[in-house]
Amino acid sequence: MKILESAPSRYDKGIRILTLGRLDDAYNRLTSYIKSGQKVLDLGCGTGTLTIKAAQKSAKVKGIDVNWQMLEIARKRTIKANLTENIELYEMGVAELGSEESESYDVVMSGLCFSELTENELVYTLKEVRRILKPDGLLLIADEVRPTSIFKKVLSWLIRFPLLIITYLITQTTSSAVNNLPTRVEEAGLLIESIRLNKMGNFIELVGRKA
Numbered sequence: 001m002k003i004l005e006s007a008p009s010r011y012d013k014g015i016r017i018l019t020l021g022r023l024d025d026a027y028n029r030l031t032s033y034i035k036s037g038q039k040v041l042d043l044g045c046g047t048g049t050l051t052i053k054a055a056q057k058s059a060k061v062k063g064i065d066v067n068w069q070m071l072e073i074a075r076k077r078t079i080k081a082n083l084t085e086n087i088e089l090y091e092m093g094v095a096e097l098g099s100e101e102s103e104s105y106d107v108v109m110s111g112l113c114f115s116e117l118t119e120n121e122l123v124y125t126l127k128e129v130r131r132i133l134k135p136d137g138l139l140l141i142a143d144e145v146r147p148t149s150i151f152k153k154v155l156s157w158l159i160r161f162p163l164l165i166i167t168y169l170i171t172q173t174t175s176s177a178v179n180n181l182p183t184r185v186e187e188a189g190l191l192i193e194s195i196r197l198n199k200m201g202n203f204i205e206l207v208g209r210k211a
């Protein structure tokens with residue numbers, strides 16, 4: 001999705017078109033786990049779509065992102081939605097999660113950010129998520145993943161390839177669907193509560209729990 005982030009003002013429209021409007025449904029399902037008053041951390045909050053949905057459930061949400069332009073849009077949307085009491089936004093990368101207090105969040109969530117992390121960041125982030133979640137706390141992820149069946153792998157790659165080329169030409173960066181996300185989550189010491197995959201097997205909604 002990096003191609004859209006190179007023009008943050010067009011990100012929200014672009015992502016809706018690219019995901020055929022299905023991202024909203026996925027985010028609604030994920031945020032249905034959030035309860036009023038809970039403390040929530042949104043990793044790679046971008047323009048704040050997931051952050052705002054969680055705050056609308058009367059949760060106290062901290063959104064972090066490395067892209068200040070995406071955060072500027074999130075700030076404007078927060079004000080427009082009258083949610084400044086519930087939302088804090090910080091220019092901060094997942095590499096800085098070490099500054100968060102242990103067992104301080106009820107929920108850590110992330111939409112389309114894990115697929116933009118390096119391998120080292122991904123491993124570190126999941127380890128830190130386990131540390132900062134309260135016992136029984138939830139990890140909610142919606143993201144692109146690599147399908148497990150060969151046929152779906154090839155099909156998914158054929159669909160993604162032209163987009164990856166265009167993305168690279170414009171941004172000189174790329175994102176890669178996450179491999180074995182449920183296993184990685186378990187390896188970090190979290191339990192898998194539920195998994196929902198789309199028909200192509202390339203988009204996951206995952207709910208994990210800290211035992």
Ligand SMILES: C[S@@+](CC[C@H](N)C(=O)[O-])C[C@H]1O[C@@H](n2cnc3c(N)ncnc32)[C@H](O)[C@@H]1O
Binds near residue numbers: 046066
């Ligand atoms: C595809 S966007 C998704 C944004 C938002 N979560 C949404 O669903 O609309 C991915 C976001 O992750 C952010 N990101 C990428 N790497 C990051 C990192 N290492 N730490 C924090 N945020 C990061 C990007 O800046 C971008 O805003």
